[in-house]
Amino acid sequence: MKNSLKIKPGSDKPLLIVGQGLAGTVLCSYLLKNNIRFKVVDNNHYAAATHAAAGLINPVTGRGYVKSWMIEELLPEARSCYAGLSELLGIDLIHYPCIYRSIHLPAQINKWNASTSRDGYETYVEALKSQSPYSGLIKAPLKFGLIRQAMQVNISDMISQFRTYLESRQLLISEAFEHEAVKIKEICVNYMDQDYSAIIFCEGWQALHNPWFNDLPFQPAKGEALVIEIDNLETADILRDEIFIAPLKEKICWSGGSYIWDFEDHLPTEQWKKEWLDKLQGLLNTPFKIIKHLAGIRPSVKGRRPLIGQHPVLDRLYIFNGMGTKGTSLAPFWARHFVEDHLMKGTPVDDAVNINRFNF
Numbered sequence: 064m065k066n067s068l069k070i071k072p073g074s075d076k077p078l079l080i081v082g083q084g085l086a087g088t089v090l091c092s093y094l095l096k097n098n099i100r101f102k103v104v105d106n107n108h109y110a111a112a113t114h115a116a117a118g119l120i121n122p123v124t125g126r127g128y129v130k131s132w133m134i135e136e137l138l139p140e141a142r143s144c145y146a147g148l149s150e151l152l153g154i155d156l157i158h159y160p161c162i163y164r165s166i167h168l169p170a171q172i173n174k175w176n177a178s179t180s181r182d183g184y185e186t187y188v189e190a191l192k193s194q195s196p197y198s199g200l201i202k203a204p205l206k207f208g209l210i211r212q213a214m215q216v217n218i219s220d221m222i223s224q225f226r227t228y229l230e231s232r233q234l235l236i237s238e239a240f241e242h243e244a245v246k247i248k249e250i251c252v253n254y255m256d257q258d259y260s261a262i263i264f265c266e267g268w269q270a271l272h273n274p275w276f277n278d279l280p281f282q283p284a285k286g287e288a289l290v291i292e293i294d295n296l297e298t299a300d301i302l303r304d305e306i307f308i309a310p311l312k313e314k315i316c317w318s319g320g321s322y323i324w325d326f327e328d329h330l331p332t333e334q335w336k337k338e339w340l341d342k343l344q345g346l347l348n349t350p351f352k353i354i355k356h357l358a359g360i361r362p363s364v365k366g367r368r369p370l371i372g373q374h375p376v377l378d379r380l381y382i383f384n385g386m387g388t389k390g391t392s393l394a395p396f397w398a399r400h401f402v403e404d405h406l407m408k409g410t411p412v413d414d415a416v417n418i419n420r421f422n423f
């Protein structure tokens with residue numbers, strides 16, 4: 064039987080958090096809330112997925128228009144977590160847009176109606192519409208499905224500002240973590256001559272280089288996105304046609320969402336940009352221009368559930384990772400559970416996300 068930490072607020076040895084993308088930042092916010100001491104090591108977001116992401120939480124997704132896994136539980140925690148981080152950092156991180164889904168075929172109308180008329184969908188959808196704020200700007204679909212209760216969180220600014228917050232309090236070690244420098248002791252772990260009560264790895268896809276957790280079934284998926292400026296755009300709501308258009312401010316929008324499983328590096332590619340421009344030109348009938356081209360690698364996982372928990376042998380090594388394509392909604396709920404239930408009280412990590420579901 065492994066020991067659980069049962070960390071007390073203000074306890075003497077800090078935790079060491081490795082990685083300060085979305086997962087590490089959200090985790091730290093719950094440590095702060097519970098007065099648990101910590102330090103962070105981060106190598107300045109080398110290929111961090113968080114900088115390429117739109118930060119959307121979409122309650123009804125996919126070709127089948129189905130509710131996202133656990134959305135009822137995830138949304139309230141996300142609202143309160145990002146409101147807390149907005150207050151802490153003094154910036155407004157959250158925006159509550161509607162999402163308009165273009166419906167081009169009669170079969171999709173039937174599917175939308177059949178799926179969204181089920182119990183529990185009434186909070187998230189409205190009857191199909193003929194018009195949307197995008198009418199006139201895009202090739203007209205047959206109908207628009209309107210999705211409510213979405214959120215958009217500026218997670219890229221959030222991690223940059225949180226980095227500054229950590230630096231100003233001497234809580235950040237700004238360098239690459241060296242796994243071989245970890246010394247496991249009986250009642251703590253030592254890293255670079257400092258004792259910590261435990262290490263929690265939040266390295267995103269770079270967990271592939273972690274000698275203790277790299278056998279977990281990560282399936283990294285590269286994604287690219289364009290930041291574009293669209294003439295005549297006058298809405299803050301989101302369009303989901305074949306591709307996403309998510310307004311960031313005024314006429315500036317994020318557009319992306321591709322999944323590339325076989326990739327050479329983390330960099331933006333000319334081939335993807337060309338393909339995406341073709342899609343945008345086919346969709347928009349108003350001028351637009353490219354402002355920025357982004358790329359990142361998602362820490363996706365076989366089975367699409369987060370990877371959370373204690374190493375099977377080394378009690379003081381933990382992982383909080385595997386946020387995949389939906390980190391914005393998943394991270395707050397699971398960070399609260401991990402910190403307040405597991406690390407503080409010793410309650411087992413929920414089976415759905417516990418790494419002990421895999422033999423590694």
Ligand SMILES: Cc1cc2nc3c(=O)[nH]c(=O)nc-3n(C[C@H](O)[C@H](O)[C@H](O)COP(=O)(O)OP(=O)(O)OC[C@H]3O[C@@H](n4cnc5c(N)ncnc54)[C@H](O)[C@@H]3O)c2cc1C
Binds near residue numbers: 081084
């Ligand atoms: C194009 C794109 C669009 C997306 N859109 C959305 C969206 O709309 N909504 C949504 O919810 N999700 C979206 N995602 C997914 C989302 O980005 C991820 O779920 C989330 O950002 C993962 O966060 P993370 O902290 O686990 O990983 P990362 O953001 O990759 O952060 C890992 C951090 O660890 C650091 N690190 C790693 N190894 C080391 C080391 N050895 N030493 C020091 N530091 C280290 C890195 O520098 C980095 O800062 C998108 C992803 C992509 C690529």
